Amino acid sequence: MPDLLTWQWLLLLFCAFMAGVAKTGVPGLGILVVPLMLQVVIDPKTSPGALLPLLCLADCFAVVAYRRSARWAEILRLSPWVALGVGVGAGALVLVSDRWLTPVIGIIVLTMIALHVWRRWRGTGEVRARPLLAGVLGVVAGFATTVANAAGPVFNLYLLSMALPKTEFMGTGAWFFFIINLAKVPIFLLQGRITGATLLLDLVAVPAVIVGALCGRWLFARVPQRVFEIAVLVLATASTVVLLMPRREG
Known part of the structure; x- marks a missing residue:
């Protein structure tokens, strides 16, 4: 232990x-857990690996809760x-420390927020799904989730721009992150981000995830x-x- x-x-x-x-009630809350986990797992390389199995477990609860509410057209689009972004992110981590890559994601998210607020101010907050935007x-999102478990803000802003009802928002996000987080597991294993020690930590934390998922559903x-x-x-x-x-630095 x-x-x-x-x-x-x-x-x-x-x-x-x-x-x-975050997974069942307050989307976007999960990103705030990332720096806190770094205080538990001091190594910045394995900290995301310790968090990923917990996210996967929470994803299961979200999928069960909102399984009939997903916009599959958005996920498939x-x-x-996203797969391309995951590949780019995995390759980038081999060449460059996430210390330098993560702030780039922050700048991108900040730019997206500014554009979203500007569209709302202009009265054109809802946008139609466009191939270029989705691409x-x-x-x-794929790059962000691989580098820093940070696809949430990107994807949430995309769904927010679609002006989805909150249940469809949650259902689409639940299935999206369930798929993407499972896909990341073998990558994290190969990179040594998930280890026996991090899995032991996750095992201890399982009850807290379950309680959180139930509370999130109640709050939602x-x-x-x-x-x-x-x-x-x-x-x-x-x-x-x-x-x-x-x-x-890792």
Whole structure:
């Protein structure tokens, strides 16, 4: 069993709980867990690997909860581009430290937020699905999730621009991240990001994920559509702070 201090064990459980809440109730909250996990798993290489299995477990709860609400057309439109982005991200990590790649994602997300707010201000907030938009965002999402487990803000902004009802928003996101996170597992194993030690940590945190997922579902049912949209935008903005934070070298 990994040798952690008491506060680190508590922080691990908190991160797992928040991951569960994010997947079933408050999309975008998960990105805020990334820097906290770095305090539990000090190694910046294995920290994302410790988080990924917890996200996969939370994804299962989200898929069950919103299995009939997905917009499969959006998922299929993005899938080949996301796969390309995952490949680019995996290759980039071999050549460049994520310390330098992650801030680039933050800048991209910040730009997307600015464009979204500008469209809303101009009264053209909803956009039709366009192949070019799907291609660009798909590649960025795939790249972001591989480099920093940070596809959430990118994908959430894409869905937000589509003005989906909140249940379809959650259903589409649930299936999208369920697929993409499972696809990342073999990559993380080959890169040594998921280890026996990180899996032991995950095993301890499983109950917290379950409780978080149930709480998130309860919360989601009580949040109005407008509040939901504002929360997604605010959390996406907060994610840029996380992504632009200085990181330790692995």
